[in-house]
Amino acid sequence: MSDTSTTESAAGASAAAAAPAGLDLNRRNLAARTGTASEPAPVRIAHLGLGAFHRAHQAWYTDVADDANEWGIAAFTGRSPQAAEEIAAQDGLYSLLERSVHGDTVTVIDSISEAVDGARVDRLVEHVAAPATALVTLTVTEAGYALDADGRPDLANPAVAADVEWLRRNLDAAQFDLAEAPRTALARLLAGVEARRRAGAGPLAIVSCDNLPENGELTRSSMLALAELASATATREHLAEQVTFVSTSIDRITPKTTPADVAAVAAATGWHDRSPVVTEPFHDWVLSGEFRAGRPAWEKAGARFVDDIDPFERRKLWLLNGSHTLLAYAGAARGHRTVAEAVGDPEVRSWVEQFWAEAVRHLPSEGLDLDGYRAALLDRFDNARIQHLLGQIGQDGTTKLRVRIAPVLRAERAAGRDGEASVRALGAWVAAARSARLPADRVGDALATAASEPGERAVVELLRLVDPELLDDPAVVVAVSRAADAFETI
Numbered sequence: 350m351s352d353t354s355t356t357e358s359a360a361g362a363s364a365a366a367a368a369p370a371g372l373d374l375n376r377r378n379l380a381a382r383t384g385t386a387s388e389p390a391p392v393r394i395a396h397l398g399l400g401a402f403h404r405a406h407q408a409w410y411t412d413v414a415d416d417a418n419e420w421g422i423a424a425f426t427g428r429s430p431q432a433a434e435e436i437a438a439q440d441g442l443y444s445l446l447e448r449s450v451h452g453d454t455v456t457v458i459d460s461i462s463e464a465v466d467g468a469r470v471d472r473l474v475e476h477v478a479a480p481a482t483a484l485v486t487l488t489v490t491e492a493g494y495a496l497d498a499d500g501r502p503d504l505a506n507p508a509v510a511a512d513v514e515w516l517r518r519n520l521d522a523a524q525f526d527l528a529e530a531p532r533t534a535l536a537r538l539l540a541g542v543e544a545r546r547r548a549g550a551g552p553l554a555i556v557s558c559d560n561l562p563e564n565g566e567l568t569r570s571s572m573l574a575l576a577e578l579a580s581a582t583a584t585r586e587h588l589a590e591q592v593t594f595v596s597t598s599i600d601r602i603t604p605k606t607t608p609a610d611v612a613a614v615a616a617a618t619g620w621h622d623r624s625p626v627v628t629e630p631f632h633d634w635v636l637s638g639e640f641r642a643g644r645p646a647w648e649k650a651g652a653r654f655v656d657d658i659d660p661f662e663r664r665k666l667w668l669l670n671g672s673h674t675l676l677a678y679a680g681a682a683r684g685h686r687t688v689a690e691a692v693g694d695p696e697v698r699s700w701v702e703q704f705w706a707e708a709v710r711h712l713p714s715e716g717l718d719l720d721g722y723r724a725a726l727l728d729r730f731d732n733a734r735i736q737h738l739l740g741q742i743g744q745d746g747t748t749k750l751r752v753r754i755a756p757v758l759r760a761e762r763a764a765g766r767d768g769e770a771s772v773r774a775l776g777a778w779v780a781a782a783r784s785a786r787l788p789a790d791r792v793g794d795a796l797a798t799a800a801s802e803p804g805e806r807a808v809v810e811l812l813r814l815v816d817p818e819l820l821d822d823p824a825v826v827v828a829v830s831r832a833a834d835a836f837e838t839i
């Protein structure tokens with residue numbers, strides 16, 4: 350942690366310690382301002398998905414750890430080079446703005462030693478194969494895993510099919526042909542793992558930090574499946590024996606940065622930072638799995654290591670992310686733009702509470718402090734200084750509904766109840782799909798086709814894209830249709 354400024358009021362008055370406006374954020378200027386040299390730490394972590402969340406969460410935990418100077422991150426973007434270019438121009442530095450209801454605290458984070466365009470698969474392979482590298486973290490979004498509804502590599506996705514062909518041609522070849530390098534995250538990572546096997550660089554931990562249930566196990570089975578599809582026996586064996594997959598429950602609400610956030614950081618600190626990140630003060634990280642090659646002392650920042658992650662994961666995915674998804678469609682249908690606006694609407698708030706009541710019936714009552722968790726969630730959602738757009742949360746809803754809402758609905762139906770609140774979330778999404786109001790979705794074409802079916806047929810086809818098992822219960826289709834009709838009249 351290198352440089353911190355605090356503003357005391359919600360109005361964002363700048364701190365007394367602010368530097369003169371417009372000083373470019375980079376290591377030279379930081380050293381001049383703090384009087385301490387700021388050298389990048391040696392790379393021991395590779396990261397895929399250099400987005401806002403990685404920088405508010407894993408990079409922050411690493412920055413705060415006691416041994417931060419031993420653990421540098423080489424962070425790769427997933428699709429566009431923009432974030433890598435902006436952060437590389439700042440020598441890996443960026444400002445993290447923690448925004449509470451009372452004011453802002455801005456800290457310069459320096460755990461990213463290298464920011465790289467994800468298209469540089471050569472550089473990723475080099476880092477993953479390096480003996481110094483101990484772990485790889487991922488935040489490539491749920492859709493970035495490119496899996497089908499059964500959790501297998503989605504061969505209907507042309508990028509996955511092309512990558513399987515590339516893996517088939519390259520994993521056993523003497524040298525990788527990187528002129529036509531893989532495009533999907535797990536295929537790129539698999540190439541790195543094979544290079545590590547050849548280098549004899551030892552064990553590696555892969556740590557998924559995406560909002561997916563059993564994210565470690567899902568990453569493991571998907572990478573094994575890719576190796577199998579590519580008939581890469583040696584890579585497959587190495588994955589099974591030398592690579593451990595850590596499951597995580599990750600939590601810190603981090604919206605997309607806006608131009609107003611960039612201006613707020615400049616006003617509070619004087620730094621001209623092209624790529625700051627805004628987040629809430631709350632943070633949580635629960636991990637389960639082995640780090641055979643070591644890890645930073647993340648517990649210093651509050652990370653917890655547990656044997657059984659399942660209850661923590663479900664609590665967070667259902668209560669926080671599930672209600673976010675409900676708000677994204679039901680709140681938007683009532684004209685709201687942000688989470689805080691939507692939960693401030695008593696009707697919508699009651700829908701959230703009703704959904705929570707359904708979800709908690711299927712969570713263990715011991716050790717999770719479910720009442721406290723829900724109360725804290727309401728406080729977090731009510732923080733109107735965090736402008737979390739429903740349109741951002743609602744993207745890629747098909748994948749999100751599958752893991753956040755459908756399991757609660759199925760559990761409620763299995764227990765003989767109607768699952769009204771879960772049905773409402775699906776109904777709001779169906780209504781948005783039928784009136785072409787859905788935010789972007791990776792399977793947008795399939796959604797448009799399904800939504801164009803007549804009457805209840807559209808509901809059937811839309812639900813099939815979310816979770817085909819929902820169709821085993823005809824009453825679900827009827828209930829979701831009714832809920833969708835109700836939203837269409839709002």
Ligand SMILES: NC(=O)c1ccc[n+]([C@@H]2O[C@H](COP(=O)([O-])OP(=O)(O)OC[C@H]3O[C@@H](n4cnc5c(N)ncnc54)[C@H](O)[C@@H]3O)[C@@H](O)[C@H]2O)c1
Binds near residue numbers: 533
């Ligand atoms: N933002 C949050 O509050 C939050 C909290 C907990 C967990 N997460 C997890 O982190 C993920 C990323 O969130 P973010 O806020 O950083 O988003 P972001 O849009 O800022 O960054 C996403 C990153 O993933 C990459 N990416 C996107 N689609 C990809 C694809 N198809 N293949 C490979 N890479 C891809 C992007 O290039 C970018 O580097 C979320 O989807 C979620 O799973 C986010």
Ligand SMILES: O=P(O)(O)OC[C@@H](O)[C@@H](O)[C@H](O)[C@H](O)CO
Binds near residue numbers: 601603673
């Ligand atoms: O990041 P996504 O797109 O998976 O989901 C949107 C939000 O539900 C999510 O970002 C939460 O804010 C986050 O998971 C809180 O820790």
